[in-house]
Amino acid sequence: MAGEALIELRGVNKYYGKLHVLQGIDLTVGRGEVVVVIGPSGSGKSTLCRTINRLETIESGTITLDGTPLPEEGRALAGLRAEVGMVFQSFNLFAHKTVLDNITLAPVKVRKQKKGAAARRARELLDRVGLAAHADKYPAQLSGGQQQRVAIARALAMDPKALLFDEPTSALDPEMINEVLEVMQQLARDGMTMVVVTHEMGFARSAANRVVFMADGRIVEDRTPEDFFTAPRSERARDFLSKIL
Ligand code: ADP
Numbered sequence: 001m002a003g004e005a006l007i008e009l010r011g012v013n014k015y016y017g018k019l020h021v022l023q024g025i026d027l028t029v030g031r032g033e034v035v036v037v038i039g040p041s042g043s044g045k046s047t048l049c050r051t052i053n054r055l056e057t058i059e060s061g062t063i064t065l066d067g068t069p070l071p072e073e074g075r076a077l078a079g080l081r082a083e084v085g086m087v088f089q090s091f092n093l094f095a096h097k098t099v100l101d102n103i104t105l106a107p108v109k110v111r112k113q114k115k116g117a118a119a120r121r122a123r124e125l126l127d128r129v130g131l132a133a134h135a136d137k138y139p140a141q142l143s144g145g146q147q148q149r150v151a152i153a154r155a156l157a158m159d160p161k162a163l164l165f166d167e168p169t170s171a172l173d174p175e176m177i178n179e180v181l182e183v184m185q186q187l188a189r190d191g192m193t194m195v196v197v198t199h200e201m202g203f204a205r206s207a208a209n210r211v212v213f214m215a216d217g218r219i220v221e222d223r224t225p226e227d228f229f230t231a232p233r234s235e236r237a238r239d240f241l242s243k244i245l
């Protein structure tokens with residue numbers, strides 16, 4: 001399944017003051033792969049996502065995106081960062097902009113797309129996430145599940161090489177979780193490269209090529225879902241699974 005590496009972390013260390021939050025992380029995500037990241041609260045999953053996108057600096061190690069090392073800062077970083085979309089727990093839509101404007105904003109400003117072309121593409125993406133009828137609404141007029149699907153469409157509008165999801169369904173009422181997971185499943189089937197932090201083990205089982213289990217800033221296991229769920233090797237993973245399954 002794993003083709004060439006699209007995202008590659010080698011020996012990545014990050015500190016918050018004295019807290020060694022990422023401890024020598026080695027992680028490769030192949031093109032078209034879906035990697036689900038799980039682990040206890042505070043284990044560094046969100047920091048890992050933010051690090052992959054250089055929203056956080058690192059103290060040592062390398063992060064490579066599609067063969068290009070991610071620079072620390074500057075214009076080159078902004079360009080590379082735009083190639084990895086991010087979807088957060090809390091949607092982060094602009095409340096005072098319509099759904100359509102939320103989606104076209106970055107393509108027009110950052111990618112210099114023409115407004116008409118960006119709007120046409122936004123409508124296609126809204127159709128893809130099942131929200132074709134909602135283009136002119138404001139975020140507050142939508143349910144949480146609908147808002148999160150807009151956030152996914154917004155990320156897709158930048159034509160990213162990969163998408164990072166940080167607990168995309170954790171803030172949703174239970175009846176809205178599946179509509180978001182279904183969109184993510186479809187993206188996975190379409191070949192999108194995805195790193196997904198989630199507690200939805202059904203999604204991990206059905207969509208992930210690999211499950212990465214983190215604890216205390218380290219990757220403790222990195223295996224196929226089948227191997228991981230049927231026979232977790234580490235005590236930490238067994239303990240974690242016994243609490244959530
Ligand atoms: P997870 O997403 O797995 O719950 P996080 O990556 O959010 O874990 O956090 C890992 C550790 O880093 C936690 O101990 C958290 O308190 C700490 N941490 C996260 N963000 C910051 C920050 N901006 N400053 C200081 N400590 C932080």
Ligand code: MG
Nearest residue numbers: 045046047166
């Ligand atoms: Mg987190």
